[in-house]
Amino acid sequence: MTNKAKILIVDDNVDTVELLTKRFHAEGYDTSEAYDGEQALQQVVEYQPDIILLDIMMPKIDGYEVSKRLKSYDNTKHIPIIMLSAKARVPDKIKGLDLGADDYIVKPFDYRELSQRVKYWVTVKVEVEERLTKIRQLEKELIQSERLAAVGQTVASLAHYVKNILFGLKGGVYLVDEAFKENDTDSLKDGWDLVESNMGRISGLVLDLLEYSRERKPEYEKCFPNEIADDVCKLTQESAKEYSIEIIKDFDPSMGEAVMDPKGIHRCLLNLVSNAIDACIYDSNEEKKWVVRVKTILEDDGMVRFEVSDNGCGMDEETKKKLFTGFFTTKEGRGTGLGLLNTQKIAQEHGGTITVNSQLGQGSTFTIRMPYRDVATSGATGKED
Numbered sequence: 001m002t003n004k005a006k007i008l009i010v011d012d013n014v015d016t017v018e019l020l021t022k023r024f025h026a027e028g029y030d031t032s033e034a035y036d037g038e039q040a041l042q043q044v045v046e047y048q049p050d051i052i053l054l055d056i057m058m059p060k061i062d063g064y065e066v067s068k069r070l071k072s073y074d075n076t077k078h079i080p081i082i083m084l085s086a087k088a089r090v091p092d093k094i095k096g097l098d099l100g101a102d103d104y105i106v107k108p109f110d111y112r113e114l115s116q117r118v119k120y121w122v123t124v125k126v127e128v129e130e131r132l133t134k135i136r137q138l139e140k141e142l143i144q145s146e147r148l149a150a151v152g153q154t155v156a157s158l159a160h161y162v163k164n165i166l167f168g169l170k171g172g173v174y175l176v177d178e179a180f181k182e183n184d185t186d187s188l189k190d191g192w193d194l195v196e197s198n199m200g201r202i203s204g205l206v207l208d209l210l211e212y213s214r215e216r217k218p219e220y221e222k223c224f225p226n227e228i229a230d231d232v233c234k235l236t237q238e239s240a241k242e243y244s245i246e247i248i249k250d251f252d253p254s255m256g257e258a259v260m261d262p263k264g265i266h267r268c269l270l271n272l273v274s275n276a277i278d279a280c281i282y283d284s285n286e287e288k289k290w291v292v293r294v295k296t297i298l299e300d301d302g303m304v305r306f307e308v309s310d311n312g313c314g315m316d317e318e319t320k321k322k323l324f325t326g327f328f329t330t331k332e333g334r335g336t337g338l339g340l341l342n343t344q345k346i347a348q349e350h351g352g353t354i355t356v357n358s359q360l361g362q363g364s365t366f367t368i369r370m371p372y373r374d375v376a377t378s379g380a381t382g383k384e385d
Contacts, residue, residue, distance in 0.1 A: 006032070041066060247273075269306060272343065
């Protein structure tokens with residue numbers, strides 16, 4: 001590469017530029033020139049030199065500033081810079097090197113010395129580029145291996161969950177078969193309940209996987225956020241009553257009709273309320289009067305806040321850190337570990353956020369904030385364009 005290297009000669013002295021151009025052409029180099037700092041910076045972009053010979057004292061932008069700028073950009077910082085200057089004092093040399101120059105030659109100079117310095121720095125640049133290429137390749141391989149590891153971890157987690165469901169199905173089928181042989185109605189019901197339960201688990205898993213994997217745009221339409229929250233409370237009321245859990249509705253009366261995505265909001269709230277009920281069920285303190293509170297708040301900044309809180313088992317710091325990771329669940333085999341991931345995904349698709357505040361043994365509060373557009377003030381007529 002040495003004799004094919006591209007040299008940018010930067011000097012406001014035309015005679016110096018012409019002399020160096022002839023000499024380096026004779027050695028087989030390709031050259032370009034600039035006569036001030038602004039031209040130099042432009043030429044670096046257009047010409048993409050392998051090495052720069054840079055004068056210090058120039059109009060507009062001096063060599064110090066040119067060197068400083070070039071060394072601050074990722075795409076130019078590896079180009080060797082040899083400063084050529086009549087400034088022979090040590091402080092001047094130190095300043096040049098401090099601002100990014102790789103070498104410093106005092107004028108007047110011996111061309112043979114300059115030629116050897118150029119050959120040296122061209123060789124260095126080649127070595128640096130080769131190492132950078134290897135580093136970039138290693139980075140690609142590392143990223144690919146991390147992706148494969150993530151896929152492998154996901155598949156392993158999924159396989160483990162499906163295996164548990166299959167064991168449950170096999171157990172249910174076995175009970176059903178034995179009940180038929182013995183004409184045992186009670187065992188038949190137990191077996192069928194087990195089959196239904198595991199069919200529900202695998203159905204939930206498939207739906208969660210589909211929801212998480214597909215790209216989904218919010219389906220905006222006119223709706224009443226309070227009515228969505230109320231419907232979720234009604235759907236979960238019976239399962240809460242079964243464990244003596246009270247669901248409290250605390251809806252903001254100022255919340256009117258809005259343009260939002262009712263399906264997405266419903267899915268998020270249903271996940272959170274179901275989780276809150278489970279947190280109460282798993283709470284070991286049976287002296288508590290368990291409560292799940294569903295709250296809506298219209299905020300001053302044009303956001304609507306949905307809060308789902310409970311006074312159940314709560315979470316420690318380690319559990320909170322894992323909440324929004326794939327296939328993590330605290331439901332002892334009952335959950336897919338995708339519910340909160342999907343809730344987070346839906347909230348983000350709406351331009352919103354989800355946060356959690358929890359203390360072990362005291363309960364948790366999940367908060368979703370989403371943009372709110374009032375129908376009356378926005379003039380919306382239905383689905384978003």
